[in-house]
Amino acid sequence: EIVLTQSPGTLSLSPGERATLSCRASQSVSSSYLAWYQQKPGQAPRLLIYGASSRATGIPDRFSGSGSGTDFTLTISRLEPEDFAVYYCQQYGSSPTFGQGTKVEIK
Amino acid sequence: EVQLVESGGGLVQPGGSLRLSCAASGFTFSSYWMSWVRQAPGKGLEWVANIKQDGSEKYYVDSVKGRFTISRDNAKNSLYLQMNSLRAEDSAVYYCARDLSRGWFWVYWGQGTLVTVSS
Numbered sequence: 001e002i003v004l005t006q007s008p009g010t011l012s013l014s015p016g017e018r019a020t021l022s023c024r025a026s027q028s029v030s031s032s033y034l035a036w037y038q039q040k041p042g043q044a045p046r047l048l049i050y051g052a053s054s055r056a057t058g059i060p061d062r063f064s065g066s067g068s069g070t071d072f073t074l075t076i077s078r079l080e081p082e083d084f085a086v087y088y089c090q091q092y093g094s095s096p097t098f099g100q101g102t103k104v105e106i107k
Numbered sequence: 108e109v110q111l112v113e114s115g116g117g118l119v120q121p122g123g124s125l126r127l128s129c130a131a132s133g134f135t136f137s138s139y140w141m142s143w144v145r146q147a148p149g150k151g152l153e154w155v156a157n158i159k160q161d162g163s164e165k166y167y168v169d170s171v172k173g174r175f176t177i178s179r180d181n182a183k184n185s186l187y188l189q190m191n192s193l194r195a196e197d198s199a200v201y202y203c204a205r206d207l208s209r210g211w212f213w214v215y216w217g218q219g220t221l222v223t224v225s226s
Contacts, residue, residue, distance in 0.1 A: 001169075035212035037152075044202055044216035045152065056214060088152055092211040095166065096154040 002027055002091050006099035012107040019076040021102045023089035028069045030093035036065055036074045037088045039101075045088065049074065079104070109133040109215045111203045116220030123193050127220060129186040129203030137161075137181040140206055142213060143188050145199035145222075155201070156188065157211060171197075193224045 003026040013019055023034070032052035037045035047056040049065035052072055062077040076083055084106050089099040115127040127143070143155040156177040157166045165177050176189040186203055200221050204213035 033210055033212075039152075044219060045213075047212065047214045050207070050209065050212050090152070090154075090212060095168065096211045098152040098154070100151045 002029065002094055002097050004089055004091060004097055004099035006087075006089060006102045008102060009100075010103045010105060012105050013079055014107045015079050015081055017079050019074075019079055019083070019104055021074040021076075021087055021089075021104075023067075023072040023074070023099050025070040025072070025091060029072075029091045032068050033091055033093035034065075034067070034072050035090045035092065036063075037090065038083075038085045039088065040085045048087075076104075109205065111205065111215055111217035113201065113203050113217045113220040116201065116222045118223045118225065119193055120226050121194060121224055123224070124189070124191045125193065125222060127188040127190065127201055127203075127222070129217060131184045131186065131203075131205070134205070136179075136184040139208060140211070141177075141179060141186045142204045142206070142211065143177060143186075144202045144204050144213065144216075145197075146202070146219075147196070147199040150199075153199075154211075158186070190222070193222075195224050198222060198224045 005024045007022045034052045036049040039045045048063050053065045064075045066073050086101045086103045088101050110132045112130045119125050142157045158177045174192045178187045200219040202219045203217040205215040
C-alpha cells in the first residue's frame with residue numbers, strides 16, 4: 001500500500017496569498033497517477049487535479065498541480081474566500097489511497 | 108447531468124449487516140467502473156471498493172475484504188454495497204463515486220449516506 005503524507009496539517013493564510021500544499025508518497029507513484037480534491041464541511045469532495053497536473057473541468061486556473069515520483073504539490077496562486085477548505089491528495093497507480101488532508105484556514 | 112444518490116445508511120449494532128444502494132442517472136451506467144469511498148466522522152477519505160462495468164472484477168481495501176461485497180445492476184442503473192460483520196470502525200459517510208475512465212480517481216460523487224455502528 002502506498003502511504004501518502006500531506007504537509008502541513010493546517011495552513012493559515014489570508015485571502016490573496018499563495019498556498020503551497022505538499023503530498024509525499026512512501027513509494028513512487030506510477031505514471032504520476034495523483035489527484036487532488038477539495039472538501040468543504042458537509043459536502044462531498046470535489047476533484048481539482050488529476051494526472052498530477054491536469055485541471056478537472058471547471059476548475060479555476062489559480063489551482064495548479066506539479067510533481068512526480070514521490071513528491072507532489074498543489075499550489076493555489078491567490079486564495080479566494082471560497083478556497084478555504086480541506087485538501088486531499090490521492091494516488092491511483094495502485095490500490096487507491098488518500099493523504100490525511102491539509103486544512104487551509106483563514107488567518 | 109450526472110447524479111448519484113445513495114441510500115440505506117443508518118444505525119446498526121456491531122456484527123450486524125446493512126446494504127447500501129446508489130441510484131445513478133445522467134450517464135450510461137454500464138460504461139463505467141463504479142466505486143464506494145467512505146469518510147469516518149471528522150476523518151479523512153478512504154477508498155472501499157471498485158467494480159468493473161460488467162461486474163466481472165471487484166477490488167476491496169484490505170480492511171473490508173471478506174465482509175463487504177460490491178455489486179451492480181446495470182438494468183436498474185444501481186450500485187450496491189452489502190456490509191456484513193460490521194464494526195465500530197466502519198462507521199462513516201459512504202459515498203458512491205464515478206471516475207472519468209482514465210483511472211481510479213473520482214469526478215462525480217453522491218451526497219453520501221451515514222452508517223453508524225454502535226450498540
